[in-house]
Amino acid sequence: xxxxxxxxxxxxxxxxxxxxxxxxxxxxxxxxxxxxxxxxxxxxxxxxxxxxxxxxxxxxxxxxxxxxxxxxxxxxxxxxxxxxxxxxxxxxxxxxxxxxxxxxxxxxxxxxxxxxxxxxxxxxxxxxxxxxxxxxxxxxxxxxxxxxxxxxxxxxxxxxxxxxxxxxxxxxxxxxxxx
Ligand code: GDP
Numbered sequence: 001x002x003x004x005x006x007x008x009x010x011x012x013x014x015x016x017x018x019x020x021x022x023x024x025x026x027x028x029x030x031x032x033x034x035x036x037x038x039x040x041x042x043x044x045x046x047x048x049x050x051x052x053x054x055x056x057x058x059x060x061x062x063x064x065x066x067x068x069x070x071x072x073x074x075x076x077x078x079x080x081x082x083x084x085x086x087x088x089x090x091x092x093x094x095x096x097x098x099x100x101x102x103x104x105x106x107x108x109x110x111x112x113x114x115x116x117x118x119x120x121x122x123x124x125x126x127x128x129x130x131x132x133x134x135x136x137x138x139x140x141x142x143x144x145x146x147x148x149x150x151x152x153x154x155x156x157x158x159x160x161x162x163x164x165x166x167x168x169x170x171x172x173x174x175x176x177x178x179x
Contacts, residue, residue: 002173003050003083008090009100010056013120016156017090018053021165040077049173057100078113085172087115093122093133097140106144116150123155
């Protein structure tokens, strides 16, 4: 069955987003403590796709060795996943484009892995500020990409963007069946 990988920097709001998408409060443990998700978690959704919860990257306080281990782990995951349809790279809407996120998107592109961007914590900014941040992302991304990757604006605390993401996944799933 098709799978979709969710990845982002530690504390980006990945667990909260997964809980929103799966509508189950206690599934992925959320915390204010960065670097919490250590292993890959799989969630089966509606019996027809897998949501894959990858560990957070870019946790500043981990050693070089564990960064290396992480990279190897992620690389292996992506190398082995034949069922992977698309990745979702989560970024905190409040931050300007961060090198680590851009590098990761670049890496996905080089490896031919399709991805969308999920902007998280949209409730923390006013609509105008959201537009400005998306605009700055577009400017940076268009330096390396021909077009702006597909993106979603979400807030797990205000339940924003859930249907957009789920409908998108459903549409990819039904394309796969038709193919
Ligand atoms: P993870 O480390 O990426 O899994 O992030 P978590 O889901 O554990 O969230 C990290 C912190 O951000 C927690 O304190 C959450 O309550 C908070 N958070 C997550 N999503 C949102 C959101 O949509 N809005 C707001 N305001 N806070 C959020």
